Amino acid sequence: MNKRDAYIEIKQEQAIKDGVLCVCKQVTERKIRKVVREGRKRFISVKQATEAGSGCGLCQPIMQDIIDDELKK
Template sequence: MYVCLCKGITERQLKQAIAEGNTEFKQLKRELGVGSQCGKCIPVAMAILAEENAKTALYYEVA
């Protein structure tokens, strides 16, 4: 699924960047350019970021 149409960024690309350590929105913006043009993708990108960060936190909490 495309998250950012302006930059052609997919959900998979976002999740990969988050897995590589870009755990803050400003890092994703710098790394991929998400949210740097029209901004309509920011809510979806933030939701994906929160979901992925929650998964990581849960993993470390259980382990």
């Protein structure tokens, strides 16, 4: 394994431990829920506020689920 792959693997393990949802931007689920509670109800505004989802984009469907879940409360 090269250094880059080793770094990515460590980052991903850390991300799971810390509750990081968006690995690219290191944004936690807690942070996303917080901005939704503060009034950002749309995906695009959550993305702008946190930068989550603005890298590879793989976390975007999960982000939307969390936004929907938070808005149900």
